[in-house]
Structures are given as C-alpha cells and as structure tokens.
Amino acid sequence: MKFFVDTANLREIQEAVELGVLDGVTTNPSLMAKEGIKGTDAVMRHYRQICEMVEGDVSAEVIATDFDGIIREGEALAELHPNIVVKVPMIRDGVKAIRYFADKGIKTNCTLIFTAGQALLAAKAGATYVSPFVGRLDDIGHDGLQLVQQIVDIFSNYGYPTQVLAASVRHVPHLIQCAELGADVVTCPLSVITGLLHHPLTDKGLATFLADHKRVNA
Numbered sequence: 001m002k003f004f005v006d007t008a009n010l011r012e013i014q015e016a017v018e019l020g021v022l023d024g025v026t027t028n029p030s031l032m033a034k035e036g037i038k039g040t041d042a043v044m045r046h047y048r049q050i051c052e053m054v055e056g057d058v059s060a061e062v063i064a065t066d067f068d069g070i071i072r073e074g075e076a077l078a079e080l081h082p083n084i085v086v087k088v089p090m091i092r093d094g095v096k097a098i099r100y101f102a103d104k105g106i107k108t109n110c111t112l113i114f115t116a117g118q119a120l121l122a123a124k125a126g127a128t129y130v131s132p133f134v135g136r137l138d139d140i141g142h143d144g145l146q147l148v149q150q151i152v153d154i155f156s157n158y159g160y161p162t163q164v165l166a167a168s169v170r171h172v173p174h175l176i177q178c179a180e181l182g183a184d185v186v187t188c189p190l191s192v193i194t195g196l197l198h199h200p201l202t203d204k205g206l207a208t209f210l211a212d213h214k215r216v217n218a
C-alpha cells in the first residue's frame with residue numbers, strides 16, 4: 001500500500017520524506033489556503049517545490065468546474081513536473097476532462113467520491129486514482145470504509161487499473177482498515193502515519209532493555 005501525505009505544508013512533507021516511507025502527496029484548495037498560498041504564480045511555485053522534494057505522485061487540484069477551464073488548468077499543472085497528477089472533482093465536466101487527460105497520457109485523481117457509482121464512472125473515464133472520502137462519510141453517519149470495500153471489489157471484478165486512494169483518513173484504525181480492505185493508497189495527515197509507530201508495550205519494553213543494559217554495563 002502506498003502512503004501519501006495530505007498536506008501542502010513543506011515542513012510536514014519534508015518530515016515525511018525523512019521518515020523514508022512516503023510515496024506521494026495530495027493537496028486541495030483548502031490545504032493550499034491553510035498555508036496562505038495565494039495567486040496562480042505562488043500556487044505553481046509551491047507545487048513545483050513539492051515535486052522537487054518528493055519522489056512520487058503529487059496531486060494538484062483544478063479550481064475550474066467547466067470543461068475548457070479544467071483542461072486549461074490541468075494542462076498547465078501537468079506541465080510543471082512529470083509527477084503532477086491533475087485532481088479533478090466528480091462532476092459531469094470533470095468526467096469528460098478525465099477522459100481527455102487519459103487520452104493525452106496525463107494522470108488524474110478524481111476527488112470528492114462518495115458513492116461506488118461515482119468511482120465506477122471515474123474508472124470508466126480512465127482516472128488514474130479515485131479518492132473516496134472516508135472520514136467525511138463517517139461524519140454524516142455513513143460508513144466510509146464500506147465505500148472503500150465496495151470500490152476495491154468493483155475494480156477487482158473488472159480488472160480496472162484505476163487505483164483506490166482512500167482520502168479523508170483521519171486516524172490509525174482508518175489506515176489499518178484501508179490496508180485490510182486492499183486500498184492501493186491512503187492519504188492522511190503525517191500524524192496518522194507517525195501514529196503507526198506507537199504502542200505502550202514497545203515503550204515499556206525498550207525502557208526495560210535499556211535499563212538492563214545500563215545495569216550490566218555500569
């Protein structure tokens with residue numbers, strides 16, 4: 001399973017790179033706004049910086065919602081770096097744009113997926129990734145992980161090459177269950193990835209080992 005960090009924060013991305021387990025980055029307009037990045041030039045510079053830091057796919061989202069605008073923005077983003085994946089919302093013109101990008105060999109991530117039908121449509125259009133939002137479905141009393149399961153099963157039934165990128169992954173159990181279900185990728189804050197490190201028995205065991213070593217070598 002690939003690990004992506006879901007952030008536009010360069011410090012957090014650098015920390016994830018240094019951990020040695022990072023496969024890519026996803027961003028969205030909210031995450032860019034959180035970093036205070038405004039204006040097309042600054043946005044493009046920021047994406048280029050992220051691509052230079054990470055060996056792996058970097059999802060950069062279009063703002064346009066009409067076909068021509070999505071194509072214009074997506075092509076400009078794709079020209080920035082070979083690792084850019086154009087992130088396109090699940091809307092009618094988005095699906096048409098995904099087909100256009102697929103035919104041109106430009107990678108896409110279809111975002112804001114909340115049903116298996118939306119994922120199927122994006123896969124049919126040739127999306128590289130689909131992003132079901134696990135946590136946001138949980139937020140409204142649905143089961144986000146059940147959606148991941150459905151999409152994994154459907155893609156496996158037909159051998160679709162589209163990868164299931166579980167997004168809005170909020171905590172360690174989400175991540176582990178996505179792995180059990182066979183999601184190709186999870187994207188989450190770095191804290192969820194580093195959350196995998198911890199167990200109280202690991203801490204207790206290490207403290208005992210070090211104390212015993214110190215006692216014998218005193």
Ligand code: G3P
Binds near residue numbers: 026
């Ligand atoms: O990748 C999508 C993600 O940024 C949404 O996460 O926690 O805002 O639902 P969240």
